[in-house]
Amino acid sequence: MDKCTRGFYEESVHIRDSKLLAARNGYESLICSLKPSGKSDAKVAVIGGGPAGMAAAYFLGRQGAKVTIFEKRALLGGIVRYVIPGFRIGDFGIDRDVELVKAMGAEIKVNTPAPSVKELKSQGYTHVIFATGAWAHGHLKLESGESMNVLDFLEQYKCETLGDVGEHVIVVGGGNTAMDAARAAKRIKGVVSSTIVYRRNKRYMPADEEELQLAEDDGVAFRELLTPVRLENGRxxxxxxxxxxxxxxGRPASVETDEMIALPCSLLISAIGEKVEAKDFTDNGISLTDRGGVVANAKTLETSEPNVFVIGDANRGPATVVEAIADARKVADAIVGPYTVTVPEDSKACEGNCLLKQGSLAVYDSAGKETERCLACSTVCECCVQVCPNRANIAITVREGAMQQILHVDRMCNECGNCTAFCPYDSSPYKEKYTLFSTEKEFDESENQGFFVLGGGKVKLRLDGVSTVRLGANEMDPQIEQFINAVIWDYSYLL
Structure with missing residues (x-):
């Protein structure tokens, strides 16, 4: 949440807390009214009933597609239900998600491995989506001794079939799953120490910062800059x-030295990265990359096989639930078209109220009051205006009642980069905002889109190319002309 603009004042809006509160308190009223709102001739087979597959079934069903989920296990939920510990998320929340999918009309076939793509298409399915996750085990190379895979450990921990693990558990790896395993180990009766071993230092661990903090809070120990060699005699x-x-x-490489160290270890868990089950794809004629990933179109996630898609961990490798849902939405848009929603007027953020909140402090109170802290930067942002020390970015009123637009004034900018650092949209306003030039020489030396006022009703204009155009002669986009006229008429002091 480092891009939340409220964080420039005190701390980011606790958006996840607010969403969780809404999900818990709004479920009953939502589920009663939930139903498909569109029509589609698509008949889609979703292979895998984890977060990605469930999200795809929901999004597609919402727009009227006929969807069938094929899940080889007894229940939907995938890695969230079977692997992520209960202290992170309980089955109650997963069951509610299943009900949302059912409300959109999805047919669910559990304990049912999916047929081949060829067979599914022969059954009338127009599209197939692979949401099979990344369950193939990573391998920890040791000179001697054996490790337990992290997915096996977490699944056995969750279903309470885990045997005696001894007193000293070590988890090798630095990702979110490694943190889950180490935190789970701390909760096992008889465990004295739970330790993360990683070949770089903590700064370069791929786990989310929050996950690292939670592990530390639970008492997990971190041993940095170590590479396991062998497991012997409980060490x-x-x-x-x-x-x-x-x-x-982009991270510093881990370089081994001649120094060795021994750590007490009764159970060694390998959490060095799970992979995609390649056989799921090669058996269906789907191309893979040299590293074993699935070849897919970046915009649609369609594989080398027409109308066959891949989403979630099967597409990205081990990732987050949010990223799995994002993939599902992308594929749903590709199959049935983008989903549009109309926001009621009384629910839209008021520009005036947004501006009034800027510059005022408001510390976190509770999830239910976070709308009072939110600056609604999707309605009014203007961060680049506020942080520019030279006032080179100006908010321009183009027409009454419309959102203000940003004008960049070239002669006032020293390219300090402040606007880039603070922009919540990963943009560089000093390069990308429409630019006003004070001299023709400045215009010619820049690559920014923008204009130089020549006089006599003419401007020199750069959009895709450079041209000299006359105002009022229908020689440019009307919105661009309206913007330029607003600068000339109402902000002439900038010229």
């Missing part, structure tokens, strides 16, 4: 590492 022998030059990931 994990590790080689000490140091940070080297950046590797292909």
């Amino acid at each position: 994990l022998i590790c080689r000490v590492c140091k940070l080297g030059a950046p590797d292909a990931s």
Whole structure:
């Protein structure tokens, strides 16, 4: 949440707390009124009933597609139901999500491995979506001794079939799943220590910052810059590492030294990254990359097979539930078209109220009051205006009642980068906002889209190319002309 503009004042809006409150308190009224709102001739087979597959079935069903989920296990929920510990999320929330999917008309077939793509298409399915997750185990290489895979550990922990793990549990890896395993181990009776071992330091662990903090709060120990070598006689022998030059990931490489260290270890858990089950795809003629990922169109997630898509962890490798849902929405848009929703007028943020909130402090009170802290930057942002020390970004009123537009004034900008650093949209306003130039030389030396007023009703204009146009002669986009006229008529002091 580092891009929430409220964070520039005190701390970001607690959006997840607010969404959780809405989901819990609004479910009963929502489920009664929920039904498909569109029509579609698409008949879609979704292979896998985890978060990605459930989300795809919901989005497609919402727009009238006929959807069938094929799930080989007894219940929907995938890794969230079977692997993520109950102290993170309980079955109650997952069951509610299943009901939302059912409300959109999805047919659910559990304990049912999916037929081949060829067979599904012969049954009349027009589209097939792979949402099979990333369940293939990563392998921890050791000179001697064996490790337990993290998915096996967490699944056995959750269904309470885990045997004696001893007193000292070590988890190798630095991702979110490693944090879950280490936190779960701390809750097992008899465990004295639960330790994360990672080859880089904590700063470069791929786990979310919040997950690291939760693990620390639970008493998990972190041993950095160590690479496991062998497991013997209740000890994990590790080689000490140091940070080297950046590797292909952009992080410093882990460089092994000659120094060795021994840690007490009764159970070693490998959490070094799960992979996609390649056989699911190769058996269906779907192309894979050299690294075993699925070849897919970046915009639609369609695979090498026409009308066959891949989403979630099967597409990305181990990722988050939010990313799985994003993939599902992308594929649903590709199959049945974008979903549109009309926001009632009385629910829209008022521009005046948004501006009044800017510059005022409002610390967090409770999830139900976060709308009072939200600056509604999707309605009025203007961060680039507020943070520019030279006032080179100006909010321009183009027409009465419309949202103000940002004008960048080239001669006032020293390219300090403030607007880029603070922009919540990963933009560089000093390069991307429509720019006013004071001289023709400035115009010619820049690549920014913008204009220079020549006089006599003419402007030199750069959009896709450079041209000289006459105002009022229908020689440019009417909205661009309206913007330029507003600058000339109402903001002439900038010229």
